[in-house]
Amino acid sequence: MKKKIGFILLSIVVIVGAIIYFNRNQEQQEEALFKKEAIEFWVISDPHYIDKSLTDSGIAFKKIKETAAGKELDYQKESWQSFINKAIKQKPDMLIITGDLTLNGEKVSAEKLAELLKQLTNKGINVFVIPGNHDVNDGWARKFVGDKQEKTEAISIADFKEIFADFGYQNATNYDKNSLSYSVSVNQKYNFLFLDSNIYPEDNQPQTSPTTGGTIRGKTMKWVKKQLEKAKQEKKKTLVFVHHNIYAHNKLLSSGFVLNNADEFKQVLVEYQVPIVFSGHIHAQDIMTETIKDQPLTEIVSSSFSIAPQAYGVVKLNENSFDYQKQENTHSVSEIENYPQYIKELFIEDGKRLGYSQLIDAGLSDSQKLDTAAEFVGQVNYRFFSGNDFITDKEVEKIKAEAGYQIITEHSKFLKEYIDSIIQDNNQEDNRLKQNFD
Template sequence: MINQTRRHFLKTSAFLGASASVGFSLTGCNGNSETESPGLRFAVLSDLHVYDTSLGKDGSAFESYVASDRKMLEQSAEILSAMVEKLLAVDGLQAVIIPGDLTKDGELVCHQKVTSLLQPLRDAGVAVFVVPGNHDINNPDAVSFSGETTTQVESVTASKFAEIYQDFGYDAAIARHDNSLSYVAEPVEGIWLLGLDSCKYSDEDNAESPETSGQLTSDLLNWISDQLSSAQAQNKTVFGMLHHGIVPHFGSQPDFFSEYLVDDYENVGKQLATSGLNLVFTGHFHAQDIVSADYNEDGSLMMYDVETGSVVTSPCPFRLIDLDTASGTMSITSTDIDSIDSMEDFATYKESFIYTGMMNLYKVMLPETLEKMGVTLGEEELATLETLAAALHVAHYKGDEAADQTTLAALTQMINSGDATTAYMGSKLYQLAVDDGLADNSVSLSPWSENTAMIHNLLHRIQQTA
């Protein structure tokens, strides 16, 4: 069983005399005090979903696609450009990492657009590292739009992906996995980035539609273990990035959104942590959320999963990370894009867009879920449930969600209704509504504290007696 210790720790940290921080260990943390310890200032962007509007933006086919989604595709390039501009103003920025879904649906022209939009970072001396997402390779949904019709356009293979992004991680790799697009890079001396390819994009997987779920194969896990052993032998600090989550970001995610986690996530996460990888940056679900898994329930074997929201989904965030191995800290701050040149009030537009998109999602998803359960609800009851679920999901996207007392009371009433279906849905929505863990947007982590295990053991005892 995983014990997820999230914002509860922050509330307890005052009792411990600590700042808003939580400890975890990383491979290679025992440095030589006589040598200078490395540091790294880097940014995290995720799920760019860049769309080149030369593929069409008018007509019912494109309008229908956008209406069924929650991504601001038409504004994607402009939002990313605004984000790059902000990053170029960050003093001392050394690297940017992007854990997948670079394009709308893997269109070659969209990949080429991505590299052109990111190039100013490289021109300024900022290293950029990418891995693929489930939309990026061998995607049958790579199409252009014209009026009522769509036309297949060229997507990319795995080898073409590595070629396109040779200047964005692959040429800088100090090790490559033979059977995936995974690699190891060293952004600064002493710190290794493990870029992991968790996607399924074989012809069989993507025969009709892109496969949403992800995996770390046994072959890849063995390769990762070898890289971590090498890192430990060389006293390197290691963190990872991949598209899919390693740790559930809310209690009902494995029930309703399991495809956003790697297959067999608990055993995979435990294996990675045992091998020495305890920190990963992920995307895919488009939410700002930080969560931990305590596999031994005593703080001795941890995994931290820092998920970053989508560039093209409100609130359009990016993270700035200051990693300092000398002091053993890593601070995380988050910034949203609230304005773009082409729109007078982008902040209001993006809020309206995400809520409308989420309502459309739940109007399809909830009836399908209930039908599988053999349950039929009246129109009014179903509409109420859809509205509540959409609002909670939007709040989760922003991070640091805190449902009001009226919402919590309504969910509690559902849980205690006496009706099995109502109670089940109430409990699952409650798990989405309540985020009792680490702060999601701005937080300071202490990766190399010698007291990590002691603190987690104390927290565990407090929780057991609470």
């Protein structure tokens, strides 16, 4: 009998001890990342990193570069190293990347990018990442050998969690079991929600071409509401980071870029008074605010870090204030004499190719007119994607008076419609934002 009582008492002690241990672990897990109130973080999107081991710079890779929408793919490792050196010197508290970490979901690219990012965490700079539509179970994962493209191992869901474990998932306060979403308690005033909005097959299903569109799935939406309610009860504000957009930042760049259930998602965000959403995906720098149910909701879209001017946002976050400034990564790469100018010319050339192809298809053969119009397209395209299209009506009139615009108007309905859609952003400045929170 005494042995039985002793066994019962021992069992109770073990159970109580386990409960205490679990509660301590839970408290530790939910402990804020920082005790200080003033936080500085940097944010980028769509770096589309491809590791050098996947290409021999042959014919196949050259073709990819020509159709890569102005991405710089040759010196990414060197460019990233310069950026990391700058971050280590300036010491932001965090670097956040809102998806499309890799070119097309190559596992090797993810692993090598993680090695670069590890330099930051080793210096005490936290890194948080989420996947983009090109990152997980992407059937387009390729290496380039001579004149051929060959399949290479893609990133599975399990791979993404493992490779980027040190960049968000280990510091997470809570995880969504149905996606690669997670939340982080940043300090006593703020929580950050990192959301996986992508549509991709499960690991046991065949890999497919990447789906451009995205959604916040039903079970994930429930999890989001739970995290926002918890923050509300704790009297904390939440900032949201997601790959896909909540607003249409250009009338021609909305299908596949704006979340499929953006209206529902925005209603949830304003219900819980989320002030700021960060996203990427369209590769264009843009800031847009709408008032929904008397609640302003701002989205900051970061341009692609793989194109000029390799912009990154610097955010200074205090108890009741938010200060965002876009910076340009004006660094040097030893292989290129003037790297910022080099990547700018790459992107402008891509815009010029669009101009040439559309006008030639429209029947224009005058080489001088083609050159003039193509150069015009390249320059206007660069202004839009770099976030420098917030201009006055007088400036628009001046641009439309240029010979390039007149040639386009005469010869290409499609090109004119495209130029008209990107020539002016008249809602708000795209490179800086200051807000005071109540």
